[in-house]
Structures are given as structure tokens and as C-alpha cells.
Amino acid sequence: MARIQGVPQEQAGPFVKLVYRFMRKGLKKMTGRDAAHGSGIEPVELWAHQPKMMSGMGKFQQAVRKGKTVDERLKYLVELKGAQMIGCEFCVDLGSQICRNSGFSDEELLALPRYRQSDRFTEREKVALDYTAAVMRTPVEVTDELFSRMKEHFTDEQLVEITALLTMVNLDRFNAAFGVGSAGFSEGMVCVVPDRPAAIPPFAKTG
Numbered sequence: 001m002a003r004i005q006g007v008p009q010e011q012a013g014p015f016v017k018l019v020y021r022f023m024r025k026g027l028k029k030m031t032g033r034d035a036a037h038g039s040g041i042e043p044v045e046l047w048a049h050q051p052k053m054m055s056g057m058g059k060f061q062q063a064v065r066k067g068k069t070v071d072e073r074l075k076y077l078v079e080l081k082g083a084q085m086i087g088c089e090f091c092v093d094l095g096s097q098i099c100r101n102s103g104f105s106d107e108e109l110l111a112l113p114r115y116r117q118s119d120r121f122t123e124r125e126k127v128a129l130d131y132t133a134a135v136m137r138t139p140v141e142v143t144d145e146l147f148s149r150m151k152e153h154f155t156d157e158q159l160v161e162i163t164a165l166l167t168m169v170n171l172d173r174f175n176a177a178f179g180v181g182s183a184g185f186s187e188g189m190v191c192v193v194p195d196r197p198a199a200i201p202p203f204a205k206t207g
Contacts, residue, residue, distance in 0.1 A: 003179045006045025016048045019058065027185075029055045032101040036184025039046045041091060043175045057171065063076065067161040070154075075165055076102055077125060079131040080192060081112060082169035085136040087194040091172045093182035105192040107164040113195065124153045128162065 009020060025042045039045065076099045083091035090096035096109055111118035115129050127149050131152065134141045150159060182191075 001179070001181065002042055002046060003119055004046065004049075006042060007048035008045075012048060013051065016051055016054070019044060019054065024111075026095070030101065031097045031185050033097070033185065038183055038189035039182075040183045040185070042183065043179050046174070046178055046180070060172075064161075064164045069157045070161050070165075072102060073104075074125060074128055075162075076104070077112075077121075078162060080170055081115075081129050081132045082136050082166050083172050084192050085133065085197045086172045086176055087144070087171040088180070089194055090175050090178045090180045091169075091187050092192045092194050093184065097185040097189070098111045100156070100186075100189065104127070109190050109192055112192055115116055117190060125197070131162070132166060135163065136169070140173055 012020065013014050020041060020099065023044050024039075034040065038144060044054070047057060069164055076095070080092065080095035080099055100106070101107060105120075108120045111120045112129075115121050117125055121129070129149050130146060131142065134143070134146055154162065
């Protein structure tokens, strides 16, 4: 359960209700099933406390998702890896089902945390996953050597699209900060496990 309550349907304004309807329809199409827990759109319900921010975030996401220079499989792959690194339960649950519904096998999902040792991904995909891991770290760790390897596989237009997608994935920190849990889109099936960072040590009092 999230740390704050989202805006309920009955309390939402006309614009927010329209967004709720659009999101439910879109997620059903992408996942092929309903959420097993809650509304399935909990992050959007939290954003609804700030409708203007929600609108701006939605426009950015739509613009990024309309990119057509990178194939869908690769985009789903790097998005799921990025969400895994943030440790967002909602995102990896949703992302795992979106990947599966788009044709990924359970074996590919299980291999994602150790993609470098797996033969289920191409070298091009592995380089993109290396880039994803480097971009998602704090601070960012994209070296000149890694970027050179990316340029061997991707055009400048594709590099911008991939990096924009990863920038969008960073918005998933919003969900993680509010403790938004799994909605159960992958209930009863294989789901990538969040790669949780080490806990911040308790504040030590001095004096």
C-alpha cells in the first residue's frame, strides 16, 4: 500500500477521470490482463494530486513512446532493466507482464539479471543493457568506451531515443519513494525481481 492515498475516482475532476480511463484501457492492451490487486493505476492516482504535473509528465511520456527508431523488443528490455535497478515493485511487475505479452519467454525474463552470461540476448541487446545499467546508476557511469560500443550498434537518433526512454524510466523513482507495490499483473507467473539498493544507514546522533 502506498504511503499516501491517491485521488479516488469519485473525487477526481473531469480531466483526471479521463486520464484514469485512458490508462486502464492502455494497460489492459499492453498486458493482456487486469491487475490482481488494487486499481492497477496507483501511480497515476498519486500524480492526480497535482493535475498540471500529471499532464506534463504524460505529455513527456507520450512523446518518448512515439519514438520509432528503436524496435519494441529492445525498448521493453531496457525499460524493464531500468525499473529493476530502481527497485520499483510496481514497475517490474507491470514491465514483466508487458514483456511477456509482447513475446518474451519466461527464460528471457529470468536471465535478465545476469544478461551478460546468457545466450538469450544478442550482443546488441547486451550492449544496450550495459548502457542502461550505466545510465541508471547514481552518479551516471557512461564511459567513453561504453558509448563507443553503443555507437557501433545504434545511430545518433536511436541513441537519443534510448536515452530519453531511460530518462523517463527514472520517473519510476516517484513510485519507489511512495512505496507503490505490485499490482499483480504478473500474478502466478515469472516476474523479474527488483534489484534493491543497499539501505541508507540510520542517522547517527552526535554530541
